[in-house]
Amino acid sequence: MRDVAVLGVGQTKFGELWDRSFREIGIEAGLQALVDAKLASENLGGLFLGNMASGGLLEQEHIAPLILDYAGLAGRHLPAVRIEGGGASGGLALHQGFLAVASGLYDYVVVGGAEKLTDVPDSTASQIVSSTADHEWEVVFGATLPSLWALVARRHMHLYGTTREQLAHVAVQAHEMGSKNPNAHFRNRVTVEQVLGAAPVAEPLGVFDCAPLSDGAAAVVLGPLEGARRHTDTPIQIRASEVACDTMALHHRRDVTANDATVAAARAAFSRARRSPKDVGVAEVHDGYSISALLAVEDLGFSEKGRAGPDFASGQFALGGRVSVNPSGGLKAQGRPFGAVGVAQVVELVRQLRGDAKERQAPATDLALAHDLGGTGATAVVHLLARAG
Amino acid sequence: MRDVAVLGVGQTKFGELWDRSFREIGIEAGLQALVDAKLASENLGGLFLGNMASGGLLEQEHIAPLILDYAGLAGRHLPAVRIEGGGASGGLALHQGFLAVASGLYDYVVVGGAEKLTDVPDSTASQIVSSTADHEWEVVFGATLPSLWALVARRHMHLYGTTREQLAHVAVQAHEMGSKNPNAHFRNRVTVEQVLGAAPVAEPLGVFDCAPLSDGAAAVVLGPLEGARRHTDTPIQIRASEVACDTMALHHRRDVTANDATVAAARAAFSRARRSPKDVGVAEVHDGYSISALLAVEDLGFSEKGRAGPDFASGQFALGGRVSVNPSGGLKAQGRPFGAVGVAQVVELVRQLRGDAKERQAPATDLALAHDLGGTGATAVVHLLARAG
Numbered sequence: 001m002r003d004v005a006v007l008g009v010g011q012t013k014f015g016e017l018w019d020r021s022f023r024e025i026g027i028e029a030g031l032q033a034l035v036d037a038k039l040a041s042e043n044l045g046g047l048f049l050g051n052m053a054s055g056g057l058l059e060q061e062h063i064a065p066l067i068l069d070y071a072g073l074a075g076r077h078l079p080a081v082r083i084e085g086g087g088a089s090g091g092l093a094l095h096q097g098f099l100a101v102a103s104g105l106y107d108y109v110v111v112g113g114a115e116k117l118t119d120v121p122d123s124t125a126s127q128i129v130s131s132t133a134d135h136e137w138e139v140v141f142g143a144t145l146p147s148l149w150a151l152v153a154r155r156h157m158h159l160y161g162t163t164r165e166q167l168a169h170v171a172v173q174a175h176e177m178g179s180k181n182p183n184a185h186f187r188n189r190v191t192v193e194q195v196l197g198a199a200p201v202a203e204p205l206g207v208f209d210c211a212p213l214s215d216g217a218a219a220v221v222l223g224p225l226e227g228a229r230r231h232t233d234t235p236i237q238i239r240a241s242e243v244a245c246d247t248m249a250l251h252h253r254r255d256v257t258a259n260d261a262t263v264a265a266a267r268a269a270f271s272r273a274r275r276s277p278k279d280v281g282v283a284e285v286h287d288g289y290s291i292s293a294l295l296a297v298e299d300l301g302f303s304e305k306g307r308a309g310p311d312f313a314s315g316q317f318a319l320g321g322r323v324s325v326n327p328s329g330g331l332k333a334q335g336r337p338f339g340a341v342g343v344a345q346v347v348e349l350v351r352q353l354r355g356d357a358k359e360r361q362a363p364a365t366d367l368a369l370a371h372d373l374g375g376t377g378a379t380a381v382v383h384l385l386a387r388a389g
Numbered sequence: 390m391r392d393v394a395v396l397g398v399g400q401t402k403f404g405e406l407w408d409r410s411f412r413e414i415g416i417e418a419g420l421q422a423l424v425d426a427k428l429a430s431e432n433l434g435g436l437f438l439g440n441m442a443s444g445g446l447l448e449q450e451h452i453a454p455l456i457l458d459y460a461g462l463a464g465r466h467l468p469a470v471r472i473e474g475g476g477a478s479g480g481l482a483l484h485q486g487f488l489a490v491a492s493g494l495y496d497y498v499v500v501g502g503a504e505k506l507t508d509v510p511d512s513t514a515s516q517i518v519s520s521t522a523d524h525e526w527e528v529v530f531g532a533t534l535p536s537l538w539a540l541v542a543r544r545h546m547h548l549y550g551t552t553r554e555q556l557a558h559v560a561v562q563a564h565e566m567g568s569k570n571p572n573a574h575f576r577n578r579v580t581v582e583q584v585l586g587a588a589p590v591a592e593p594l595g596v597f598d599c600a601p602l603s604d605g606a607a608a609v610v611l612g613p614l615e616g617a618r619r620h621t622d623t624p625i626q627i628r629a630s631e632v633a634c635d636t637m638a639l640h641h642r643r644d645v646t647a648n649d650a651t652v653a654a655a656r657a658a659f660s661r662a663r664r665s666p667k668d669v670g671v672a673e674v675h676d677g678y679s680i681s682a683l684l685a686v687e688d689l690g691f692s693e694k695g696r697a698g699p700d701f702a703s704g705q706f707a708l709g710g711r712v713s714v715n716p717s718g719g720l721k722a723q724g725r726p727f728g729a730v731g732v733a734q735v736v737e738l739v740r741q742l743r744g745d746a747k748e749r750q751a752p753a754t755d756l757a758l759a760h761d762l763g764g765t766g767a768t769a770v771v772h773l774l775a776r777a778g
Contacts, residue, residue: 001493021525055520056445057522059516059520060520061442061445062768064633064768065764067638069635074634074636074637077650077653077654079633080768081484082473085471096485099485099488099489100488104492105488126452134449134713136449139448149478192407228612239431242468243460243468245463245468246467247458247463248451248458252458252463253475261466262469374454375451378454378455379451
């Protein structure tokens with residue numbers, strides 16, 4: 001299996017991009033990544049595109065060739081494949097791009113993620129979001145994605161004494177980082193009091209416990225590690241790319257306060273890279289809801305089970321803490337354009353590992369982790385990244 | 390890159406399966422393939438699932454883990470990835486499964502395709518079908534997938550003198566083969582007169598020129614060629630797996646009577662396998678519309694450009710002809726459950742290469758070709774299969 005490196009990154013602003021179309025943002029991110037990788041488009045081998053909702057929201061399936069087409073590349077007749085796995089679509093697309101290069105069948109590929117969620121009424125978009133839970137056994141009975149995560153939060157509070165205040169710290173930290181990120185959907189700081197006083201969405205989760213619906217796109221160029229220095233001074237190697245799944249419905253889980261898919265994907269990734277959670281200096285984890293961030297840091301091995309609340313509240317996951325978690329602002333503040341999230345996480349980590357993250361720069365580290373999640377955790381994707389030696 | 394073989398195949402009946410759910414048919418095909426491959430589920434490494442329309446029609450995205458879950462495999466926390474590329478979703482899923490095994494990261498995977506189209510009104514399903522064309526530049530102006538293919542047919546008739554009667558022979562042959570296929574949606578024979586006298590859909594295409602909307606699922610087990618004989622006496626090697634794309638909108642094509650994506654994918658596949666179209670004895674090609682089958686045999690190199698009409702009418706693509714095309718009955722008669730089609734093509738070809746196709750058995754050959762297509766040809770996937778030496 002060939003070693004694979006990230007050679008270039010690109011990303012649009014995340015937010016309510018009412019003046020920009022799906023195809024436009026998809027192309028912008030991809031072209032940025034190609035330029036960053038100094039890759040002439042004639043050397044491009046294919047596109048792997050993560051997207052969740054274009055069929056339901058834009059009445060447009062079959063979007064991977066569409067993006068290539070509007071990038072002016074249709075005449076090259078390249079392969080283009082769309083991957084969907086709910087909120088994990090971007091991470092899964094990266095996994096597929098990784099396999100493509102690792103196999104040797106492809107040399108240079110763009111992995112993109114793009115989503116346009118704000119061109120329709122929020123109720124329509126929310127319905128699509130909930131279609132990542134089990135339709136027949138959860139959604140038809142009235143469960144929505146936030147309400148399912150609210151059940152997880154209640155259970156975590158019951159078992160481990162996690163408090164609303166601790167959950168609020170996740171949002172406070174996310175907005176703090178968003179304020180330093182020019183691409184972020186939200187750039188305002190918030191206080192614990194504001195988070196606690198916000199309108200409830202599904203108790204105990206309020207508005208600030210839930211990531212927004214965003215438009216946005218992100219892209220990376222992958223290629224063989226060998227020869228990567230022709231494209232960049234700082235090739236970032238993908239040390240592991242692992243996917244794991246779990247039951248679709250929350251009520252079938254062994255323990256709703258643990259995402260076993262995350263545990264399995266992380267274990268496989270650390271084993272493959274011969275590293276441990278202690279080696280990770282910076283991480284982008286799935287914080288679609290404040291409670292999701294707590295589960296993530298526990299299941300990835302950054303906190304003991306049940307300790308994530310106090311650990312977040314005491315700043316252990318702030319910039320420069322034990323692990324710098326979500327320097328981008330995460331889904332909460334940078335935004336949540338579903339299919340783009342998993343790719344944007346890697347864009348941020350590449351910037352961190354290159355030392356290019358400016359105000360958001362975490363202390364130097366040789367291992368970064370990206371964690372993408374679908375639904376209430378039926379799909380988890382973990383990538384480990386490191387500067388090539 | 391590791392050599393990859395098909396070790397087992399499975400398929401449900403195609404048709405209007407109103408008494409069976411999406412998850413049920415998905416599981417049936419997958420388990421059949423596992424049993425056929427004598428693969429214990431504890432040796433399974435992952436699932437790659439082709440599906441086009443579950444979001445739009447079933448309000449269920451994120452379906453790959455769902456199928457694993459309902460197959461009783463959630464506890465193993467395997468990777469599961471859904472791939473979407475319109476009508477080419479199944480072929481693309483096979484490509485991704487191929488990359489997974491070829492890379493060495495996965496040993497044994499199931500590639501499945503599943504679609505449930507008949508649980509909603511036909512108008513709803515048809516709208517989803519047209520979402521594989523360019524929504525902003527074709528569909529909003531009233532174009533539907535059949536009407537776009539009708540334009541292609543008109544142009545082919547104009548340029549090459551292709552006749553309605555010649556197109557009709559595609560359907561006659563498809564129904565003839567469907568009558569021999571117990572899994573086929575349509576098992577009745579039809580005559581040229583019946584095809585010509587059928588109600589128009591988009592002139593010159595009538596009802597019998599258009600493949601139906603079907604429910605159905607198909608699956609194959611892939612694994613390394615080395616060691617394949619532990620699983621089957623007749624491992625079938627994937628000699629090439631190639632994807633190519635073209636413009637989304639028909640009006641941007643160089644020539645609407647040629648699918649350049651098919652040409653490119655076929656050229657790459659023959660080049661990789663060091664074979665030529667003349668070596669192919671049996672093929673499953675995309676005949677979503679009778680005109681699509683004509684383009685396919687021309688673009689794959691089985692007919693000279695413009696000669697597919699006479700070639701079909703003179704039986705050159707009938708069972709035992711120059712190339713035995715669509716012994717399964719093709720999309721027209723076996724049925725068109727979009728995401729399942731590309732996988733079912735390979736199921737049929739594996740049976741052909743094993744000599745297990747009974748009444749539909751084509752003459753012995755050492756090379757088989759599967760051709761899957763999305764929309765009006767923005768995505769094409771070509772696989773070449775051969776019995777392992």
